[in-house]
Amino acid sequence: MVNLRVDVELDGAARPKLGLTFQGEGEDDALSGWNLLLLPAGRDGVLARLERYDRLVYQSDKIPWEKGDKNRVLSLRYWDGWCSAAIDDVPLLDRVSIDPIPERHSVGLTTWGPKTTIHSLEFSRGPR
Numbered sequence: 001m002v003n004l005r006v007d008v009e010l011d012g013a014a015r016p017k018l019g020l021t022f023q024g025e026g027e028d029d030a031l032s033g034w035n036l037l038l039l040p041a042g043r044d045g046v047l048a049r050l051e052r053y054d055r056l057v058y059q060s061d062k063i064p065w066e067k068g069d070k071n072r073v074l075s076l077r078y079w080d081g082w083c084s085a086a087i088d089d090v091p092l093l094d095r096v097s098i099d100p101i102p103e104r105h106s107v108g109l110t111t112w113g114p115k116t117t118i119h120s121l122e123f124s125r126g127p128r
Contacts, residue, residue, distance in 0.1 A: 003126060006122070007073055007121070008120075010071060010072050011118075011119060012067060012072045013117075016038055019031075021035050023105070024106040032104070033104050033106070034078075045062035045065055047060045050083065050096065058093055083097075
């Protein structure tokens with residue numbers, strides 16, 4: 001897969017429940033590739049999980065989520081078998097090694113629960 005950059009601007013008023021799939025099949029199986037999940041953690045934080053199908057591969061520490069009017073940006077970067085994810089430049093996963101899935105190029109985004117609001121989505125493939 002080519003390099004990938006995804007930035008999701010989220011409403012800061014509520015902790016999100018979000019899934020970002022990359023290197024997916026692009027057909028019937030919504031979780032067919034690598035899945036970055038952003039989930040509430042504890043009373044005031046979020047954490048990220050990187051899963052392959054139903055197998056947890058990496059999990060971040062909890063980081064604080066200060067609810068407020070300021071939007072927050074979830075960033076995912078994938079390049080040359082490496083992956084990083086951050087919220088507002090605070091690392092969740094920092095240069096973790098993942099095996100590319102051959103012939104898989106689809107990207108998908110899902111949310112659940114009534115409080116997750118996406119304000120913008122920026123996506124690019126190519127140079128890191």
